[in-house]
Amino acid sequence: MSDTPYTADEMMTVTAARMLWDGCVCFVGIGLPSAAANLARLLHAPDIVLIYESGTIGTRPDTLPLSIGDGELADTATAVVSLPEIFAYWLQGGRVDVGFLGAAQIDRYGNLNSTVIGPYAQPRTRLPGAGGAPEIASNAREVFAVLKQSPRSFVAELDFRSSGGFLGGGGERARSGAPGAGPQAVVTDFGVLKPLPGSEELALVARYEHVTAAAARAATGWPLAVAESLEIIAPPTAAELAALRDLHERTRAAHSRPVRLPV
Amino acid sequence: MPIVSLSEAVASHVHDGDSVALEGFTHLIPFAAGHELIRQRLTDLHLIRMTPDLVYDQLIGVGAARALTFSWGGNPGVGSAHRLREAIESGSPRALVINEHSHAGMGVAYSAGAARLPFGMLRGYLGTDLPAVNPAIRHVTCPYTGEVLATVPALNPDVTILHAQKADRKGNVLIAGIIGAQKEAALAAARLIVTVEEIVDELDAPMNAVVLPHFVVSAVACVPYGAWPSYARGYYPRDNAFYLAWDAIARDRGAFARWIDRHVRGTRDHAGFLRSLAAATP
Numbered sequence: 001m002s003d004t005p006y007t008a009d010e011m012m013t014v015t016a017a018r019m020l021w022d023g024c025v026c027f028v029g030i031g032l033p034s035a036a037a038n039l040a041r042l043l044h045a046p047d048i049v050l051i052y053e054s055g056t057i058g059t060r061p062d063t064l065p066l067s068i069g070d071g072e073l074a075d076t077a078t079a080v081v082s083l084p085e086i087f088a089y090w091l092q093g094g095r096v097d098v099g100f101l102g103a104a105q106i107d108r109y110g111n112l113n114s115t116v117i118g119p120y121a122q123p124r125t126r127l128p129g130a131g132g133a134p135e136i137a138s139n140a141r142e143v144f145a146v147l148k149q150s151p152r153s154f155v156a157e158l159d160f161r162s163s164g165g166f167l168g169g170g171g172e173r174a175r176s177g178a179p180g181a182g183p184q185a186v187v188t189d190f191g192v193l194k195p196l197p198g199s200e201e202l203a204l205v206a207r208y209e210h211v212t213a214a215a216a217r218a219a220t221g222w223p224l225a226v227a228e229s230l231e232i233i234a235p236p237t238a239a240e241l242a243a244l245r246d247l248h249e250r251t252r253a254a255h256s257r258p259v260r261l262p263v
Numbered sequence: 264m265p266i267v268s269l270s271e272a273v274a275s276h277v278h279d280g281d282s283v284a285l286e287g288f289t290h291l292i293p294f295a296a297g298h299e300l301i302r303q304r305l306t307d308l309h310l311i312r313m314t315p316d317l318v319y320d321q322l323i324g325v326g327a328a329r330a331l332t333f334s335w336g337g338n339p340g341v342g343s344a345h346r347l348r349e350a351i352e353s354g355s356p357r358a359l360v361i362n363e364h365s366h367a368g369m370g371v372a373y374s375a376g377a378a379r380l381p382f383g384m385l386r387g388y389l390g391t392d393l394p395a396v397n398p399a400i401r402h403v404t405c406p407y408t409g410e411v412l413a414t415v416p417a418l419n420p421d422v423t424i425l426h427a428q429k430a431d432r433k434g435n436v437l438i439a440g441i442i443g444a445q446k447e448a449a450l451a452a453a454r455l456i457v458t459v460e461e462i463v464d465e466l467d468a469p470m471n472a473v474v475l476p477h478f479v480v481s482a483v484a485c486v487p488y489g490a491w492p493s494y495a496r497g498y499y500p501r502d503n504a505f506y507l508a509w510d511a512i513a514r515d516r517g518a519f520a521r522w523i524d525r526h527v528r529g530t531r532d533h534a535g536f537l538r539s540l541a542a543a544t545p
Binding site for chain 1: 288289290313314333334335336337339340341343344347348351352363365366367370371373374385386387388389390391392393396410411440441442443444445446447473487488491492494496499500501502503504505506507537538540541542544
């Protein structure tokens with residue numbers, strides 16, 4: 001995609017932002033999900049309700065937070081509640097429409113790993129861990145995931161299941177008692193995957209104009225199902241790119257400003 | 264409830280082998296107190312914290328911890344907590360027993376601890392491998408509906424340490440902003456140390472504010488900038504530039520040891536730490 005005037009990250013962020021609707025209550029993970037959710041708020045969804053797990057409800061940050069609990073999130077929030085409350089009353093209480101997650105690995109049923117690469121007891125790479133994701137994945141009405149597609153990240157077998165998607169597929173999730181509908185869309189740098197009815201296996205249903213289904217298959221660690229008529233995702237508009245680049249520029253400036261220590 | 268120096272508070276209330284929770288969810292992380300634990304060379308600690316980030320990277324990196332109970336360990340928005348990673352991946356500088364949860368699980372575990380109940384309960388860990396690697400995550404059948412729910416044992420730290428905006432002269436403490444699980448962790452603990460930005464004559468707490476009354480507080484110490492590089496709403500912002508800079512310091516064992524020796528062990532107290540850092544910053 002080197003001949004395009006935008007990056008893969010920008011394409012993914014814009015595509016993810018378009019999936020969020022005005023007024024939706026979105027529980028936001030840090031990183032690309034946070035950029036996408038705020039881009040949606042700045043463009044087509046001014047009344048989107050953003051919840052970060054630090055307990056900030058209805059936050060409207062001017063710059064993207066580096067951490068999940070930057071002061072900007074509290075200062076611009078409708079309400080700030082405790083951490084046990086945000087998970088028990090708001091997430092488990094069924095108030096969240098969309099949970100927006102990233103991960104290191106995903107499998108064909110949308111189960112996510114953010115814990116370890118390699119065996120748990122002796123990991124090759126210890127990742128930060130599940131954090132809020134397991135309960136976001138089970139309790140949000142639906143889940144959107146965002147991650148880049150490669151044989152290392154889209155794997156036949158997760159090294160560890162940090163958050164449940166459709167588990168083994170074929171209705172196993174519903175039988176587990178999970179209240180939410182599970183992963184309804186996965187945005188990658190090739191396009192968008194959605195679960196097939198019945199099997200609940202993720203299939204490529206839309207692609208960016210510069211990529212092919214064959215390339216998406218090659219970047220997947222299992223035989224990727226591809227929809228018969230593959231939707232083509234419109235490239236980012238000038239307005240989308242301008243808003244996103246402004247947001248990132250403001251964010252970079254804010255994060256590089258050190259705090260003056262008292263001496 | 265005495266108002267004392269941080270060094271006295273730690274010397275009186277924290278002992279080798281204790282379970283210690285330094286809470287604060289991104290906001291009001293008690294960094295100064297964590298550094299004082301390192302200065303006093305406390306060891307064999309069971310560290311508890313939802314989000315072991317830089318302060319636990321430092322404590323684990325100097326070998327102060329034998330165990331860690333947590334739900335997310337990294338440098339938020341930046342990447343790995345490298346000292347924590349090395350401890351888990353290669354047992355260096357010492358082996359670390361980990362008890363891993365989700366945030367929601369830690370939340371109910373602290374709540375149960377504060378309420379002096381034996382366990383907390385949630386509709387959680389569904390379809391995850393966490394119960395397979397943490398045998399403390401179990402299940403109970405609801406006696407009313409028959410639903411199977413996840414349980415986690417109550418967290419009751421020997422000591423909880425918090426940073427807050429202010430305390431009055433009686434030792435009543437006010438916390439405002441992102442409050443994480445500070446209140447639950449405070450009330451779950453056997454002993455509670457709080458560092459504050461300032462001691463005031465009148466707390467002037469709004470109704471329904473998060474106030475920890477003096478009779479649940481073991482010691483208060485006035486430590487301005489005691490949360491830096493985390494932040495204290497109304498006093499100073501989060502030093503995101505330092506969080507970014509920490510990545511390179513912690514990635515290299517030698518650079519980490521030099522940073523700790525120079526700025527933490529090489530200084531007498533938090534004011535000295537801040538002076539030392541300011542001198543090292545161009």
